[in-house]
Amino acid sequence: MLLILSYICIGYLILIISIFIFQRSFLYFPEKEKIDSSYFIDTGLKEIALTTSDGLVLKSWIKKPKFKGGYTILIFHGNGGHVGHRVNKFKPFIDAGYGLLFLEYRGYANNPGKPSEKGLYNDALAAIEFLSENKVTLNKIILYGESLGCGLAVRLSAESVFAATILEAPYTSINDIAQKHYWYLPAKWLVLDQYNIVDIVNKIKSPLLVMHGEKDNVIDIRFGKKVFESANQPKESLFIPEAGHNNLFEFDVVKKILFFLEKQKK
Numbered sequence: 001m002l003l004i005l006s007y008i009c010i011g012y013l014i015l016i017i018s019i020f021i022f023q024r025s026f027l028y029f030p031e032k033e034k035i036d037s038s039y040f041i042d043t044g045l046k047e048i049a050l051t052t053s054d055g056l057v058l059k060s061w062i063k064k065p066k067f068k069g070g071y072t073i074l075i076f077h078g079n080g081g082h083v084g085h086r087v088n089k090f091k092p093f094i095d096a097g098y099g100l101l102f103l104e105y106r107g108y109a110n111n112p113g114k115p116s117e118k119g120l121y122n123d124a125l126a127a128i129e130f131l132s133e134n135k136v137t138l139n140k141i142i143l144y145g146e147s148l149g150c151g152l153a154v155r156l157s158a159e160s161v162f163a164a165t166i167l168e169a170p171y172t173s174i175n176d177i178a179q180k181h182y183w184y185l186p187a188k189w190l191v192l193d194q195y196n197i198v199d200i201v202n203k204i205k206s207p208l209l210v211m212h213g214e215k216d217n218v219i220d221i222r223f224g225k226k227v228f229e230s231a232n233q234p235k236e237s238l239f240i241p242e243a244g245h246n247n248l249f250e251f252d253v254v255k256k257i258l259f260f261l262e263k264q265k266k
Helices: 003-021 083-095 117-134 147-159 174-183 219-232 251-262
Strands: 046-051 059-064 072-076 101-104 142-147 162-166 206-212 235-240
Touching: 046 117, 059 083, 059 117, 072 083, 072 147, 083 101, 083 251, 101 117, 117 147, 142 147, 147 162, 162 174, 162 251, 206 219, 206 251, 219 235, 235 251
Parallel strands: 072 101, 072 142, 142 162, 162 206, 206 235
Antiparallel strands: 046 059, 059 101
């Protein structure tokens, strides 16, 4: 019996070590295919190159606002796929006259490098710098975080004042998500890329919109609600009873987002 318990303990320890070593493969799911122009037909999106502080050159895509002095939405997408998979989702904002900057991360869509929290933050800073160099001021930038990308949007918003911040399916921290999914492990103590939102979301000074599906089985709704509760005013929420993690836009949220953004225009 003692021998069996020893084997179980050794196996459990090996499992913990393996998950710690390979944890980023459980967090990031990049589609590495080269993105061609077929994804951007009838959008006006153009390919650009962003240079990060650590020397990577990242292909991303941009569309300027329809009107001079208009607003640009900077999109930080989730942990899977690539920006091409989100074009149809965000095209209504182009049609409404907004500019869009689809930041593509390192390690995604044939971009060089490997994703990590520090790396993706550098990518986000490169996007802000690009907009600044093209005379888009912070008060004309709307940050949009999708799932994992919420961590980037919140961190930037906690550091500077933007026109608005939108969070789609946010989480308190990756530690909390890991612990919920891997309840049988000390998961929250093993996480390298923590993307801690809940401790800094109260530092956001721009108007905040939090959206989350009540049936989200990837990021539990209670995490999104805690993020919203922890944020300061001005803030609004869209908690949608029948929505899951990937189908929020099937519940007429575009009109509600556009209405929220119209209220922020100065």
